[in-house]
Amino acid sequence: MSRDILVSFEGVVKSFGNFIAVQKLDFEIKKGEFLAIMGSSGCGKTTTLRMLAGLEAPTKGVIRLSGKPINDLPTWSRDTPMVWQSLALFPFLNVIENVEFALKMRGVGKAERRRRAEQWLDRMQITEFADRNISQLSGGQRQRVALARSLVVEPEILLLDEPLSALDAALKVRMQSVLKNLQRETGITFVYVTHSQSEAFSMADRVVIMSRGKIEQIGTPQEIYRTPRTRFVADFLGSSNLFSGQVRSGTSGFELDTPMGPLRLAAPAASGESATLTVLDTQTHLSTTAPAGNVNFVPVKVIGEEFVGATATVYLETAQGQEIRVQKGHDELAGLPLAIGQPLYAWWNPEDGHLVRES
Amino acid sequence: MRRPISLYGLTFSLPLLIWQVLFFVFPLLFLVALSFWTVKNFVMSPDFDAVNWTTMYDRAVFWQAYGTTLALAAAASVLTSVLAFPASYAIAFKMSETTRRWAVFLMVIPFFTSYLVRVYSWQIFLSDNGIINVILGGIGLGPYQMLNTVGATMIGYLTLAFPLVVLLQLFSLVFIDRTLIEAAHNMRCGRLRTVFEVIIPSARTGLVIAALFCFILAFGDFVSPVYLGGGEPTTLSILITDTTKSGQQWPRAAVIALTMIGTLMVVAFAAVKFAYKGKSK
Numbered sequence: 001m002s003r004d005i006l007v008s009f010e011g012v013v014k015s016f017g018n019f020i021a022v023q024k025l026d027f028e029i030k031k032g033e034f035l036a037i038m039g040s041s042g043c044g045k046t047t048t049l050r051m052l053a054g055l056e057a058p059t060k061g062v063i064r065l066s067g068k069p070i071n072d073l074p075t076w077s078r079d080t081p082m083v084w085q086s087l088a089l090f091p092f093l094n095v096i097e098n099v100e101f102a103l104k105m106r107g108v109g110k111a112e113r114r115r116r117a118e119q120w121l122d123r124m125q126i127t128e129f130a131d132r133n134i135s136q137l138s139g140g141q142r143q144r145v146a147l148a149r150s151l152v153v154e155p156e157i158l159l160l161d162e163p164l165s166a167l168d169a170a171l172k173v174r175m176q177s178v179l180k181n182l183q184r185e186t187g188i189t190f191v192y193v194t195h196s197q198s199e200a201f202s203m204a205d206r207v208v209i210m211s212r213g214k215i216e217q218i219g220t221p222q223e224i225y226r227t228p229r230t231r232f233v234a235d236f237l238g239s240s241n242l243f244s245g246q247v248r249s250g251t252s253g254f255e256l257d258t259p260m261g262p263l264r265l266a267a268p269a270a271s272g273e274s275a276t277l278t279v280l281d282t283q284t285h286l287s288t289t290a291p292a293g294n295v296n297f298v299p300v301k302v303i304g305e306e307f308v309g310a311t312a313t314v315y316l317e318t319a320q321g322q323e324i325r326v327q328k329g330h331d332e333l334a335g336l337p338l339a340i341g342q343p344l345y346a347w348w349n350p351e352d353g354h355l356v357r358e359s
Numbered sequence: 360m361r362r363p364i365s366l367y368g369l370t371f372s373l374p375l376l377i378w379q380v381l382f383f384v385f386p387l388l389f390l391v392a393l394s395f396w397t398v399k400n401f402v403m404s405p406d407f408d409a410v411n412w413t414t415m416y417d418r419a420v421f422w423q424a425y426g427t428t429l430a431l432a433a434a435a436s437v438l439t440s441v442l443a444f445p446a447s448y449a450i451a452f453k454m455s456e457t458t459r460r461w462a463v464f465l466m467v468i469p470f471f472t473s474y475l476v477r478v479y480s481w482q483i484f485l486s487d488n489g490i491i492n493v494i495l496g497g498i499g500l501g502p503y504q505m506l507n508t509v510g511a512t513m514i515g516y517l518t519l520a521f522p523l524v525v526l527l528q529l530f531s532l533v534f535i536d537r538t539l540i541e542a543a544h545n546m547r548c549g550r551l552r553t554v555f556e557v558i559i560p561s562a563r564t565g566l567v568i569a570a571l572f573c574f575i576l577a578f579g580d581f582v583s584p585v586y587l588g589g590g591e592p593t594t595l596s597i598l599i600t601d602t603t604k605s606g607q608q609w610p611r612a613a614v615i616a617l618t619m620i621g622t623l624m625v626v627a628f629a630a631v632k633f634a635y636k637g638k639s640k
Contacts, residue, residue: 101556
């Protein structure tokens, strides 16, 4: 076992009665990394976090923390502080008493725990609220109290269960950078559960994508974005155009046989296999005439357009009824006729296509 | 700006208002008036004389009874709260939804039977030749005097208040946010410590209100101190009956009753204030 592995899940299964929440998890969390576990609700991400925190016991398998199995360790005997979605701040204690709580439970003396709590209040810039009630704080301030409360014991790992989901968009972005900086400065391993792709991709060093209790892919945000491993991942990220078909070796290399005709593949693949070609919407281009040369193109019609700040998304439809999205800067779209119903060609370089297995 | 009183609101609140005026405010005012009446040759006559107040407040017996009643009621609310808490804790946190419903139902059943009947049945258990002494005698112990003791009075108070206290405690415990308990566990707070550090502070309002109800019930109770405690030591409720029986001293009884009402108001106000301390709206 490598030294820089902090946590490992080995064949971990969790079922509640007949419902299998998590099926056979095998992955590792590195020391000092910011790991995001992402998936839609009910995918098992929170159950995974709760098993790590000791709030649920695995049905099968082993979870190790620093090499030692922790399956039978109750949550109060592990050092795995968690930040709840609801934050779970104690309403009957004021801000500083909340932050001191974990130290008090560890038997730290009064003066010492006040000193350490004040340090964290200062660090989270909430010193002025020390004597306030929790109910008198704003959402962002509560967030900071919750973080201070968990970090005051200077743990090796911090678990976060969608802590930002209740905040408004602007505050969310600000708290993301607070979290990221905090993680970088302290070197504490963060395990962050979220359903939000923007949160996961903007903060995490590595992202775990889960679906129906299984891991679909683990990798850096770049890897996952550029080379999704399964159709599910590409679909879930929603930033690629997907073409399903069957691989065959054609006259000039490998091709994917799709309802829109054969599409060229840049890399060899197993003939006869069902597969999905994914092309990022930023790497899909538009032209008024059929492009020449070694490119893939599909005739399409414009069905809509949407402005998203600096870029625009053009929605198109093939003759077979499949939707295709193209995302471009405004100047790149300047010369194109984009009236609804306008026939165009969507095209991309075969090198920009990425083949994933079906399902 | 004052809101105009709507006819709709009035229609629904009027019966309650009339009821309160007729059966609470009016008798209370009458009681106040009564306490200033005088009694001569076993005949009451309307008057405005503070003699009843000075007579009662000058008597050591009155203050003894007052102290006894206060102490018994306080002891009953502490004892009942402490004994009821494990029960309500178990019902709130250790039972499934279905079992919990059954437990609540079982807690309501005692109210089906008159409190007086339940106290009489305790006599069968506690008397010198009662069930408990017969059983103890079978193994060569006793007999012990259990009836006509303060302990028996306490058992009576428990009979009166226990189910209600459990229900009141339960309603505050089931509304505790479970993630607070998990969060405490997660921060190295063990099960027992969590009860004192998180559960009791979270449920404080309900626990204090439950204890207050027990205090109110025990403070005014006449049945247990007489039929289980044997009238010793004298409580204020016993003193009221004694006073009315001896020479038609209804005005003096009114003084005792008013003192009791005043005490309960102070205690209730203090308890509610404590229960909601630190809670902003």
